[in-house]
Amino acid sequence: MFQIDPRNGDISLTAEGAESLVLGLVEQYVLTVQVKDMGDRPQGHYIRGEVTITVTENLWVPPSPVAVRENHQGPYPLAVSKVQWNNDRVNYSLEAKPPSPEGPFIIDQEGQIYLTEPLDREQGAEYALLISVESSDGELLDEPLELRVSVTDDNDNAPVCIPESYQATVREQQVQGSHLVTLTATDQDDPRTENAHLSFRLHSQEPWNDGRLLFTISANGTLTLARDMTGYTSMKYQLEVLVADHAGLSGTCTVTVDIEEVNDNAPVFPQKQVHQ
Structure with missing residues (x-):
């Protein structure tokens, strides 16, 4: 189910473990980990410890599509969606998925996504936003999520x-x-x-x-x-x-x-x- 990097001690799921990990099937795993000095030589000192891994729900899931009315009166910034990583020590970023227009969207460090000004459907009827999550040292933690925002029509054009x-x-x-x-x-x-x-x-x-x-x-x-x-x-x-x-x-x-x-x-x- 799990593997460890022999040099830095990082523990991660194996490919088989990622496929078979099911919420509710097993609540906790207890791993016995040994660390030893002098590398692979038989001499040296070692110590063992236990690592308890609790299986929780994965919160990093794609948000539902959002519809925003054209020329919405606000107030702005207007909260439209939210994402959440499995812990709080992360940084979120937001960008448009090509060829979707950029659009006036921002994300805060709580994962809340906001619209900052009214939208014009004739300039962009749909936006595709990619949301990324990084560790504090800038490492990408998972694949970006996609949020689709559609603009519902307001009758603001004369024939x-x-x-x-x-x-x-x-x-x-x-x-x-x-x-x-x-x-x-x-x-x-x-x-x-x-x-x-x-x-x-x-x-x-x-x-x-x-x-x-x-x-x-x-x-x-x-x-x-x-x-x-x-x-x-x-x-x-x-x-x-x-x-x-x-x-x-x-x-x-x-x-x-x-x-x-x-x-x-x-x-x-x-x-x-x-x-x-």
């Missing part, structure tokens, strides 16, 4: 149309429901949440065409004719479209619609007879 302006053409006499153009928008908030669920609506039409809307837009951004294109009053219409998320943060897009006239009228004389 933006891509592009901000559109051009469409509609032919005279096109029928109600004809497709003109489909608008798109993006939101930097987490696409897996309602914060990035967007909806379009028509805000204005210039000119109003005798108070009637000639166009309509679906929630997903599809612009269509609201009525047959017969009674129009202008050859160009300017539309303003709002795109908003579920909390009401919004952006604006513009659509210019040109009317393409159809040659559907024959010329006529203003009067049937002309007298000179």
